[in-house]
Amino acid sequence: MKIALYYRHIDPADRPAFDQLIATLVAHHVDTVTLRDGDSVDGCHFLLSIGGDGTLLSSVQFVRSSNPAAFPPILGINFGHLGFLTTVGKENLSGMVDDLLAGRYSIEERSLLQVERAGAATAYALNEVFAHRGDSMSLLRTQVFVDDLYVATYTGDGVIVATPTGSTAYSLSCGGPILTPDSRCLAITPISAHTLTLRPIIVPDTARIRLQVEGLQSTLGIDSRREALASAATIALQRAPFTIRLIRTAGQNFFSAIRDKLMWGTEVRQ
Numbered sequence: 001m002k003i004a005l006y007y008r009h010i011d012p013a014d015r016p017a018f019d020q021l022i023a024t025l026v027a028h029h030v031d032t033v034t035l036r037d038g039d040s041v042d043g044c045h046f047l048l049s050i051g052g053d054g055t056l057l058s059s060v061q062f063v064r065s066s067n068p069a070a071f072p073p074i075l076g077i078n079f080g081h082l083g084f085l086t087t088v089g090k091e092n093l094s095g096m097v098d099d100l101l102a103g104r105y106s107i108e109e110r111s112l113l114q115v116e117r118a119g120a121a122t123a124y125a126l127n128e129v130f131a132h133r134g135d136s137m138s139l140l141r142t143q144v145f146v147d148d149l150y151v152a153t154y155t156g157d158g159v160i161v162a163t164p165t166g167s168t169a170y171s172l173s174c175g176g177p178i179l180t181p182d183s184r185c186l187a188i189t190p191i192s193a194h195t196l197t198l199r200p201i202i203v204p205d206t207a208r209i210r211l212q213v214e215g216l217q218s219t220l221g222i223d224s225r226r227e228a229l230a231s232a233a234t235i236a237l238q239r240a241p242f243t244i245r246l247i248r249t250a251g252q253n254f255f256s257a258i259r260d261k262l263m264w265g266t267e268v269r270q
Helices: 012-027 054-067 093-102 254-262
Strands: 002-006 032-035 047-050 073-079 105-117 124-125 128-132 141-144 149-156 159-161 187-192 201-204 211-215 219-222 225-228 232-249
Touching: 002 054, 012 047, 012 093, 032 187, 047 219, 054 124, 073 093, 093 159, 105 128, 105 149, 124 219, 128 141, 128 232, 141 159, 141 219, 149 187, 159 211
Parallel strands: 002 032, 002 047, 047 073, 073 232
Antiparallel strands: 105 124, 105 232, 128 159, 128 219, 141 149, 141 211, 159 187, 187 201, 211 232, 219 225
């Protein structure tokens, strides 16, 4: 078996847990490959993302240098803080490896946004895509179209288009709805809209969304990546033709994560 490892930085305080993980994989005769930018994960059975949620979001970009149809399922190991996507802690990594190799886990299919803009390669977002005014003191004007139908002009700090996975991230902090991972829809959420009647909208994930942005020094966010936008830019978004598979170990599900991470009170016994 071959497992890909992806991490951006291992804090010295986390080094003992990381070393334990590597030793456990070696003891199980697992071949490992450490991923760097541009590497392919073809031939790997699993991808272990080691860090926080931002690390896991970055690991999705290996799909561009790999075969999307054979992209391995991702298990997020939380060496970060909140860890909404990185569901496995560093307390019992040996048990996690045992469960993984024995097949004691479930798979959640997660949709991606495919991002097209002039002068740049196609990108993919697991969480969200957003246009933001950046450091400019001026309001950003973003015209939103759904299947070429004009929706509205969002004037304010910007606009977020979130997948169900990203509905618990930036969109949620801006008042967007929480979507279950199997929801076949997208959320369009304004960021500090100047017109208070502009509210989040949910559209089917079959829709083609276009953002036409007007504003100086504005920024495009694609998950954890940022890039500058021209003063007049068009961003075309649609659901990617493939999905990403996330691993949940035994006893975990979306609602348990909601309760644990968002502190939704005590669990009701049935």
